[in-house]
Amino acid sequence: MLGITGGWGAFSLRKLLGIAIIFLFALVIILPSLIIKGLGSLRGPVEVETQERVVRLWDQARGEVIVLPLETYVAGVVAGEMPAEFELEALKAQAVAARTYTLKKIEEARAKPDSKHPQADLCTDPSHCQAWVPEGVLRQKYGFWRGLRYEKKIRQAVEATRGLVLTYQGELIVPVYHSNSGGRTESAAAVWGYDIPYLQSVPSPWDREAPRFRNTVTFTLAELDQKLGVNLSVVPAAALIPPKGQAIKVEEYTPTGRIKTIKIGNKTFKGTELRQLLGLSSTDFTWQVQGDRITFISVGNGHGVGLSQYGANGMAKEGKNFLDILYHYYRGVKVEKR
Structure with a gap:
């Protein structure tokens, strides 16, 4: 009887150990994958992507043109251009500015290809177009769970403003932006020598809280x-x-x-x-x-024209929404769906 009981005990122990290993595998590997799929990453659902306008992007790191759905690209720009820990309303304002800039560049590229990236609408060089980061970069930068939360927040900002752009007298504007203006933004005329009605100097006292003020x-x-x-x-x-x-x-x-x-x-x-x-x-x-x-x-940090990103975050902390932010930094514009 003792021999039989000992055999069954060993079998049960092996069985329990196997179940535990399967459980740990599911917890570490399968569950995060399901969470990512459920929450939606920076790419978003495939069935939505196939219906979106696309962006032809010259990826300098890969040395090739990649094609992305517009809103997926915008999410990557928001992740690349603005600190992910910023307030949601500031991220929304950045999303609208990034989307407007993107569509403006697409218009220009289709009419006259850019010599720096003739086969693409935009590139990933922030000094020439906009910064952009691919899916997963935030998880690498902040750690898996924190990065996942930031991805979700950015997707929320992009989805909440889907299709919204900035226009002036019916035309897409050039929605330039910078890190912080040092307390007051500059006019386009003072920096580039020609006046743009919606890019005028406005106060931005929130910039004083920027780490690189x-x-x-x-x-x-x-x-x-x-x-x-x-x-x-x-x-x-x-x-x-x-x-x-x-x-x-x-x-x-x-x-x-x-x-x-x-x-x-x-x-x-x-x-x-x-x-x-x-x-x-x-x-x-x-x-x-x-x-x-x-x-x-x-x-200050940047050319000082248009949207101040730290100013936008400061306004959001005071309870202002993304429309308040955009109408403050871009004068006389409209936010409309395109």
Whole structure:
């Protein structure tokens, strides 16, 4: 009797162990897959995708054109352009701006292909088009469960604004945006030299909460000479220090106090040009000289025109919805379905 009882006990133990392994497999592998499928990832349901307008995207990382449903692409732009932890209403505003920009670029590409990506409507280079990240990147960045929650929130923002775009006098606008304006956005005329009625300067006090509200970058005078093709190394230190120093002198400011033109040594630079050459975060900058080193202190991050992303998040925290945000940063526009 003891032998028989011991045999059955061992069998039961093996059976229980097998059940436990199957349960753990289901918990670790199958359940997350079902959750992802149920919640919908950045790609969204296939049966919906086949009915959507598509975007031809030049993926620089892969070196090829990929075709995506419009709303799937917009979700990838929101994930790439705006911090996923931002408020839902801010993400909605970003989704509308991204969708409008996308459709505008598609219109332009179909009329005249872009020389940088002639076979595609847009590319993944944020300096040329919009930033975009593929499915799964947020899970890699934030961890599986947190990333999954962010994916769901972004999908919610995109779905809640599906088809909504910004127009001015019936035409799609160019809905430029930036990280933070430093307290007040800039007009298109001040930055690019031509007026756009809906891209005017507006207050954005919420930007002061941005982590990169104030930024510094330091060079030796020799490094600055090399970057700009000037000869400040031989100039007396007093000539470099504002406001009396003449070796570096602002010649013109924009209406919001950003630097429009500046003379350094014997050369004159546009503020936007100098920002690019030196990698400054904005054209709202001052400088300090200490010995043979010069430090540029910038306020804000980006060109400052259009939607401020940190401003949008600040407005959302105060209870404003995505329409309030869009109508504040883009003047005289309409939000409509296309």
